[in-house]
Amino acid sequence: MSADDEVGFEPAPDSEACAYTDYARGDAPEEYPKTGEGATGAEREIWDALYEVEDPEMPVSVVDLGLIYGVRVEDAAAAGADGKRAVVEMTLTYTGCPAREMLLNDVRCAAMTAGDVDDADVRLRYSPPWNVNMVTERGRERLRDFGLSV
Amino acid sequence: MTSTLGPDDLGDRERGAVEELLFRLADDEFVAAERYTEWQIYAPSLESDLALANIAQDELGHARLWYDLLQEFGYAEPDLVWERDPAEWTHSTLVELPFEEGDWADVIVRSYLYDTAEHLRLEALVGTSYAPIADRVGKAIAEENYHREHAQSWLERLAGDPGSESHERVQAALDRLFPHALTLFEPGPREDDVVDLGFRTETLDDLRTEWFEIAIPYLESLDLDVPDPEETALPEPVGRDGTHTDAWFELYEEFTHTYEDLGRPEPIRLRGEGA
Structure with missing residues (x-):
């Protein structure tokens, strides 16, 4: 009999089993999630495009998941180029995210669909660390429809 | 300390120290994960x-956190992993050792020793005074707690019955791994700079x-005999200076095999530019 078998079928009342699937922990830091509220011009267009980028594992946009930390459009002259450059700052739900390259690429392509934008940079940030309370209310509804308990 | 320094603010001395710090972090995590996946x-x-x-996936994620920051200094992924001379890797020998065949006690003891030090x-x-590290470290710490809980939960089951075979196996793994764990704390050539410049506090x-x-005290509470650190000699190769056990060079051959032999120097792009 393995050690695992010794765990009874009914968890003890004080059991901490499945503590790691408790997605309710954590607070949303001030000013998060960023939703693009009040953005105008090319930045507005980028936020709208980002609402179309979905997490590859769940039918919810990267904005509603709370992954986008900032969008700005600046003159690319500083980087020695012409035209306008978009800079999108975002995070990942966890560092080992296997969809990292796909998400970064999708976000970059979305940013480049804005009319005035000639190039886009996507930068990963890990502060504040993402937690589920950074998901928007609409994101929660989508996740609940998808069958997740949030 | 205020985190004000970014990659463009560093002189040669600062950059050398940050690189040494990042390579040790990244290499430890990458090689530990490479071994864990053998299970x-x-x-x-x-x-x-x-x-x-899952733990291996976390460690690979953390390796990438730190290799990413090295890329900000101009290194490309092949320079850091796939084409880097294995004699330049600076991970501890603890994480490179092969497991004794089927010895689950080894991976549990190794993980406990490593993850306690990692924390x-x-x-x-x-x-840290280096802002890019400060931005990332909180995320890594939050993801590491589970690793120690996992190791301790297994240690307590495996070592819970002194005199049993599983207790003896844990003891044997501890005797074998402890000297290698000490190499985790062996300094590199820029260690004084790392501390003096505030990169590690x-x-x-x-x-x-x-x-x-x-x-x-924790291991002793499980009736294990912990080797006396004062009387424990460091292993001959200490890892931190690029010297490694033969097992490391074999492991390196193995995980770079696909890159070398199958002509896939770049990851396949699924969509977007270059797809």
Whole structure:
């Protein structure tokens, strides 16, 4: 009999089993999630495009998941180029995210669909660390429809 | 300390120290994960298989956190991993050792020793003067807690019955791994700069002392004999200076095999530019 078998079928009342699937922990830091509220011009267009980028594992946009930390459009002259450059700052739900390259690429392509934008940079940030309370209310509804308990 | 320094603010001395710090962090995590994945489908139960796979995935994620920051200095991924001379890797020998065949006690003891040290090391980076590290370290710390709980939960089951075979196996793994764990705290050539410039807020000596204060009483509480650190010689290759056991060079050959032999120098792009 393995050690695992010794765990009874009914968890003890004080059991901490499945503590790691408790997605309710954590607070949303001030000013998060960023939703693009009040953005105008090319930045507005980028936020709208980002609402179309979905997490590859769940039918919810990267904005509603709370992954986008900032969008700005600046003159690319500083980087020695012409035209306008978009800079999108975002995070990942966890560092080992296997969809990292796909998400970064999708976000970059979305940013480049804005009319005035000639190039886009996507930068990963890990502060504040993402937690589920950074998901928007609409994101929660989508996740609940998808069958997740949030 | 205020985190004000970014990659463009560093002189040669600062950059050398940050690089040394990042390579040690990244290499430890990458190689530890590479070994853990050898247990895939072989761990003693489905749950333990998934748990260890998950830990390996975390460690690969953390390796990437730190390799990413090295890329800001101009290195490309092949320079850091696939084409880097294996004699330049600076991970501890603890993480490169092969497992004794089927010895689950080894991976559990190794993980306990490593993750306890890892936690202390990351905590000593929270107040780093290098802003890109400060941005990332909190996320890594939050993801590491589970690793120690996993190791301790298994240690307590495996070592819970002194005189049993499993207790003896844990003891044997501890005897074998402990000298290698000490190499975690061996300094690199720029260690003084790392601390003097505020990139890490504690010395390796202090981290080792804290590690002893946590690990030794805990292991003794499980009726294990912990080798006396004063009387434990470091292994001949210490890892931190690029010297490694033969097992490392074999492992390197193995995980670069696909890159070398199958002509896939770049990851396949699924969509977007270059697809």
